[in-house]
Amino acid sequence: MNPIGTVIRFDNVSLVREGNFLLRSVDWTVTQGEHWAILGLNGSGKTLLLSIVSGYMLPSKGIVEVLGHRFGHYDLRKLKHEIGWVSSALQERMYVSDTALETVLTGRFATIGLFDKPTSQDNHYAAELLVQMDCQHLADRLFGNLSQGEKQRILIARALMNKPRLLVLDEPCTGLDVFAREALLQTISTVVESPKPPTLLYVTHHTEEILPAFEKSLLLRKGEIYAQGSTQTMLSQPVLSSFFDAPIQLHKNDGRTWLSTGTNKTKKGDHETAFS
Numbered sequence: 001m002n003p004i005g006t007v008i009r010f011d012n013v014s015l016v017r018e019g020n021f022l023l024r025s026v027d028w029t030v031t032q033g034e035h036w037a038i039l040g041l042n043g044s045g046k047t048l049l050l051s052i053v054s055g056y057m058l059p060s061k062g063i064v065e066v067l068g069h070r071f072g073h074y075d076l077r078k079l080k081h082e083i084g085w086v087s088s089a090l091q092e093r094m095y096v097s098d099t100a101l102e103t104v105l106t107g108r109f110a111t112i113g114l115f116d117k118p119t120s121q122d123n124h125y126a127a128e129l130l131v132q133m134d135c136q137h138l139a140d141r142l143f144g145n146l147s148q149g150e151k152q153r154i155l156i157a158r159a160l161m162n163k164p165r166l167l168v169l170d171e172p173c174t175g176l177d178v179f180a181r182e183a184l185l186q187t188i189s190t191v192v193e194s195p196k197p198p199t200l201l202y203v204t205h206h207t208e209e210i211l212p213a214f215e216k217s218l219l220l221r222k223g224e225i226y227a228q229g230s231t232q233t234m235l236s237q238p239v240l241s242s243f244f245d246a247p248i249q250l251h252k253n254d255g256r257t258w259l260s261t262g263t264n265k266t267k268k269g270d271h272e273t274a275f276s
């Protein structure tokens, strides 16, 4: 049974490839009204976790329910119309010769490239989203000519085109300078503060990107949940020092948490340490 208000439920979920556990025994519930940050080193399994949430990968073991749909009992191709997805990898797949407005419109059909004819209502909504993202001046510019930060804002507008109930942001600030990053985080705040916002999942390596609206956090290490709970508790010195297995210092400002390591010790990605 799916209790009303459960957006995601993972029950003892594992993903195994070539004998390796890429995700192991993941138990995780996201409830309506929560926004989650997912933190972990390279190779810890963050993108794989999101690929399962979005129906692009099936677990090897365990029960997954997303937006009331139990995997194995639902046509997962339909799920991509209910979930918005933004990542730097997606940027590279979009058509460089589509305008920003056309790129936003592709979100209506969950396609790369515009092959269907949008209605006038679609066009209106896409234009409205461009205003919401403060990108109306980019509407007629070619996607390929936009800066990284502008592209990411257009991709967020695209992801919102189908009024998704779940918005997945996989390291959306990768490659942005400090100002573009703050502008993108401001855009994300706008989405969170909109009436009836989608549930947001925000993947990052950087604690300072976790906005106060992300009240829950999940710490992933070597494919396992290391800890989960309130962001305030997860982003605390004892939890993060032990999570990263390194001495760290935290600096809190304006509801956000900056981390410094205070050591020259370099740390390998999780699966590098796990399997090599």
Ligand SMILES: Nc1ncnc2c1ncn2[C@@H]1O[C@H](COP(=O)(O)OP(=O)(O)OP(=O)(O)O)[C@@H](O)[C@H]1O
Pocket: 017, 022, 040, 041, 042, 043, 044, 045, 046, 047, 048, 049, 271, 272
């Ligand atoms: N299809 C696959 N088959 C086998 N191994 C895979 C597959 N996809 C990912 N992996 C491995 O699983 C591990 C976790 O990958 P994942 O992409 O989820 O990491 P991540 O936490 O998102 O890392 P990053 O921060 O670098 O994006 C990595 O070691 C990766 O090489």
Ligand SMILES: [Mg+2]
Pocket: 046, 047, 048, 170
């Ligand atoms: Mg990743």
